[in-house]
Amino acid sequence: MCVGFFIALLDIQIVSASLKDIGGGLSASPDEVASVQTSYLIAEIIVIPMSGFLARVMSTRWLFCVSAAGFTAASLLCGWAWDIESMIAFRALQGFLGGSMIPTVFTTAFAFFPGRKMVVAAATIGALSSLAPTLGPTIGGWITDHYSWHWLFFVNLVPGLFVAIVVPRMVRIDEPEPALIRSADWLGIALMGVFLGCLEYTLEEGPRWNWMEDPTIRATAWTSGLAGLGFLWRSLSYAQPIVDLTALKSRNFALGCFFSFVTGIGIFATIYLTPLFLGRVRGFSALQIGLAVFSTGVFQVMAIPVYAVLARRVDLRWLMMFGLGLFGLSMWSFTPITHEWGWHELLWPQAMRGFAQQFAVAPTVTLTLGGLAPHKLKLASGLFNLMRNLGGAIGIAACATILNDRTNLHFLRIAEHLNAANPAMTTLLQRSQARNAALFVGDPAHAHATSLRQLWSLAFREAQTMTYADAFVVITACFALATALVPLMRKVAPPTGPVTEAH
Template identity: 30%
Template sequence: MRIAGARLPLHFRRRAGPVITHHPVIGILGVLLGAIISTLTARITAFGLADIRGSIGAGFDEGAWITTAYTVAQMAVAPAAAFFGAVFGPRRVLLVSSASYGIAALALPLTGSLPGVLACQVLAGLSSGTFIPLTIGFIVRNLPPRFVVYGIAIYAMNIELSLNLSASVEGWVIEHLSWHWLFWDTALLAPLMWLCVWIGMPRETMRRDLLMEADWWGIVYASAGFALIYAALDQGNRLDWLNSGLVTGLLLAGGLLVVAFVVQELTCPKPWITFGAIFRGNIPLLCLLLVLLRLVMLSTAYLIPQYLITVNNYRALEVGDTLLLIALPQFLLAPLIGTLLRHADPRITMAMGFAAVGMACFLASRLTADWIGETFLFSQMLQAFGQSFAMTSLVFFNIKNLSQAHILTLGALMQTSRLLGGELGAAFVQTFVRVREQFHSFTLGMNVESGDPATVQRLAGYAARVAARSVGNAEATERAASLLGSLVRKQAYVLAYSDGFVVIGWVIVGGLVLIALLRPAPAA
């Protein structure tokens, strides 16, 4: 069998049709639980990082690697997930990985030290990194064709829910339990996932012959290269990017390994991935669109919480109440989108989703220092609608552009694009907001001149307000100057976050241009 004149990779030479299982719904529940666990763990850890660092006595710099260890491990295993699924079968891989994840998440809070936490994070990341790549394959190969689109819609819903529920979960856990439950909550989901996989996923024959002929160098180059690039992106803002030797070294080493991976696949007689078979037609554009969509989703998921925390002093639980505005509508949108996609062109619904997200970003860019969580209601509802339509349509159109023989590889490709897109979004928006805040602070500060009548009047008003709680005029004047400085910084942050929404809105415009370039999916 040949595609585009290229020899199919080893792990594609297998039965492409559906594998029969007597409990497909239970199996679907298992893989969807894996998708929730994978995303929820990363987000909860990010929101609760300060509490975790304080509990184990880690400083800011070394504690910053706690979240990186988990997500870098996910990235490292993502490219190889499809191969291991083809060799051992998705059921065996998920049984082992769900069990090892549960053990790692359960043990992590008990280590009580930074090395122990990092080791458990790496194990949890390597385990959960297989969940999402194997989810798409199981949905496509085990659901009746007319129900596949609903499975994809539920998959997209789960990603959205876990992405936006994490702040509420973290806030509630810290308020009512202890930091240990930041990890034990998902650890409790792992046995349920294991049981669903055991009952609902079919047993498949192992392909030990693939191990002997595997393109191990290609797998190692891809895994190590993308993991190093991801680590550089995750730590870049903290270490000031190319001004850090570590970030520069990670980017250089990762880039060289990715180049080596491409050369290996082009020259290897039995490549792990045949680029001519995978990266053809719409697939390159769809991967780029997935990167852009994840960039937007992670960017806005950062901008709103940080605005509420920095400008309005919200706690995590209060931030979670705002993010729920995105999460809750997913229950209604998933069946609606699934039904619509059975009859509509996915490119149209994808464009509708991207356009709605873009409109939400431009609406949110009008924010002022007076905005609170409820003020984001309309823009967040619009964004919830748009992200659900865009993600579901994008995944569904990806599937329509590939044969079932490539579905496992599609899962790994999507996981790599998803992780890179999300990290690019987080790294970009963090750096962008930091730079724009510095710019606006400088610009606003230039207009606050000592001796200016407006400045003198404002300082006098502040001094009068704090005089009763100050010892003498000198302290009142000092506190008034501090209040004015805080006001300038607050306004600088408001302007920086507004700029962030604007630039993400224009990224969406670029995504709409890419959607216009998509061609119809090949006939089934």
């Protein structure tokens, strides 16, 4: 099940470093190719909170089997896509069919690993949940550089088929209840789909279209808000809601959802910012970007045995506080960023982030889900996982807005100092004009214009770099708040017997 879980999460970011190649192969504009990632996220974020209900109707093993088989078939179709429209449709199908594999693993772990065994299980699942999106750009860049973008999707075929065949034979922990379909909250499902789908679209596309100034973004934002209010009312008033919001009455679960949300911001926003910086400012290729961010995954893997040992001896709340605090510190260590930063300068901040991810995610899983009553576990797990993806979506949208707005601000501030009274600028411009005059002999106007364009490029590059530092400051503040709230969590004693009623 962890294999399916890993590839479903990996595919969120596996295309991020290769969007330019996909756009070139399908003759798509940058705006169109961005929807390749957006469509997957929209579909996945809709199905994740539905997974608890679907697992009860179909049983865990058959839901996972159908999810893995559908994900594999959709991956094949993505690799065969003939234009950008077909790619967007198949990516949405891939996200919707594969999304149920993510929360199902969390609830199944509590059934398979009772008592103290849950520590190791949570460490493994927590590592995979943050490692997969972290490694996505690295694996995607390597595949695109050595083969072609089509293999970003074809690599899912063998593990997907393996999971679809093996899981039904090995995972026998509950029985299907098809009668639940008759009492399903179809109105709640529809409201939730509209709410999350429109919200995800607004968050993904809003920064590119200047938010509420665009009529489509304005319409989807209002639709999401109204549908969200309707979904909240329906979930609290219906006898068998699609998502169990009453689980939020548990202090640990409510705080755990918030910590999952903040961790999602940190993981996904950093995965968004780092490749973007390396591509736009440094001009790195997809493979170079992948190799530059690879160190995060290495240090997270190194943290797994350390966490497993400490989790048996130290209160999980303090391990989580350490993880969230170190994550925030790693974000702060990105703030001195300059246009010269490459893999060497990124190594230490990314190493801290990789180590911190293990200590931030794994104890959150145990403390959040471990204290719930077994009959609430399935439906609550979908909400818990939704918060991580929602945090990622909001974090990426916020960072994209910061990059857009603050770049203009920094550029204008830099431009204020680029005048005749600035001796450094005057000297630089004179040297540039002298070089360009040798290239454009007899055309001094062209040489002068070229020098001004080069000066503009330098100023814009520095403005961009300063903006990335601003984004990391905001993420640091989120983790500082989360770290301060950890002491409010209650200690959770591991269950003494198998959690059979959870399914």
